[in-house]
Amino acid sequence: MSNVRAEEHSLNPRQFQELCDMVYEITGIVLKESKREMVYRRLMRRIRELNVPSFSEYFQLLKTNDSEELPNFINAITTNLTSFYRESHHFDYLLENFLPEHEKFTGAKRRLRVWSSACSTGEEPYTLSITLNKYFGRQINLWDCKILATDLDTNVLDTSKEGVYKLDRIESLPTKIKKDWFESAEPDYPGHVRVNEILKDIITFKQLNLLNAWPMKGPFDVIFCRNVLIYFDRPTQEAILEKFLKILRPGGALMLGHSESVAKGYSQLDPVGRTTYIKL
Ligand SMILES: C[S@@+](CC[C@H](N)C(=O)[O-])C[C@H]1O[C@@H](n2cnc3c(N)ncnc32)[C@H](O)[C@@H]1O
Numbered sequence: 001m002s003n004v005r006a007e008e009h010s011l012n013p014r015q016f017q018e019l020c021d022m023v024y025e026i027t028g029i030v031l032k033e034s035k036r037e038m039v040y041r042r043l044m045r046r047i048r049e050l051n052v053p054s055f056s057e058y059f060q061l062l063k064t065n066d067s068e069e070l071p072n073f074i075n076a077i078t079t080n081l082t083s084f085y086r087e088s089h090h091f092d093y094l095l096e097n098f099l100p101e102h103e104k105f106t107g108a109k110r111r112l113r114v115w116s117s118a119c120s121t122g123e124e125p126y127t128l129s130i131t132l133n134k135y136f137g138r139q140i141n142l143w144d145c146k147i148l149a150t151d152l153d154t155n156v157l158d159t160s161k162e163g164v165y166k167l168d169r170i171e172s173l174p175t176k177i178k179k180d181w182f183e184s185a186e187p188d189y190p191g192h193v194r195v196n197e198i199l200k201d202i203i204t205f206k207q208l209n210l211l212n213a214w215p216m217k218g219p220f221d222v223i224f225c226r227n228v229l230i231y232f233d234r235p236t237q238e239a240i241l242e243k244f245l246k247i248l249r250p251g252g253a254l255m256l257g258h259s260e261s262v263a264k265g266y267s268q269l270d271p272v273g274r275t276t277y278i279k280l
Contacts, residue, residue, distance in 0.1 A: 099132075152209045164185050223255070
């Protein structure tokens with residue numbers, strides 16, 4: 001039986017503030033008062049799973065040195081909404097504009113580095129892999145072509161690596177894409193599909209907090225940073241954008257999410273389409 005007492009379930013304003021401060025410090029995510037209910041529900045799930053008696057004691061767990069609960073806490077806070085071909089104009093831009101130019105740029109080196117910097121459950125990097133495989137065809141084997149897919153949340157990274165999705169996640173995709181790049185995951189996973197192994201060949205999944213030091217040196221040719229900067233405040237957005245600018249090659253492409261305007265007005269970034277920028 002659960003050890004969680006009803007009167008201990010409330011998250012008082014001081015505790016909510018403490019929690020917001022902790023989330024901000026670790027992840028850069030700014031939790032607004034409007035998210036209080038959502039945060040409460042998500043953490044209550046953890047509290048019940050752990051059978052911890054109260055929020056106060058849950059906080060104590062988080063504050064212990066090397067807290068094992070901290071990653072679960074972070075995973076519970078992040079919002080991971082994504083889909084295959086989300087904001088599809090970015091993939092069209094790669095196919096029609098960027099990749100033909102990049103072929104000329106890289107010449108005999110045939111090197112391509114793409115970073116999906118908040119990859120969530122993997123739909124974004126797999127859509128990138130489909131795009132590159134479609135563009136290069138079998139020639140992709142002659143290329144030094146890599147996609148780095150990172151996220152802060154370890155749960156979504158596990159899903160990404162597995163590459164198994166409910167059938168309805170691909171329902172709206174064109175038949176040819178479904179046929180070429182997905183296969184049934186039954187009987188292991190009834191009602192699920194698995195991405196074609198070929199798509200995984202060029203992707204490396206790693207955990208990375210955008211707020212911490214980045215181990216990669218680059219240069220990257222393409223960076224996707226979509227629908228994550230919206231969770232950060234302006235100074236954090238600008239600090240991350242500056243770091244992208246350092247690691248993106250001149251002529252490289254930066255794709256942001258539909259409501260992310262931080263790159264506007266940066267003299268080094270030339271807007272070439274909807275939330276699509278080329279580094280000058
Ligand atoms: C809404 S999803 C966006 C997924 C995908 N880029 C898209 O546009 O469909 C936001 C992702 O950002 C990740 N995230 C949040 N804070 C982060 C941080 N500080 N570092 C890295 N990833 C973070 C979350 O875990 C989540 O998976």
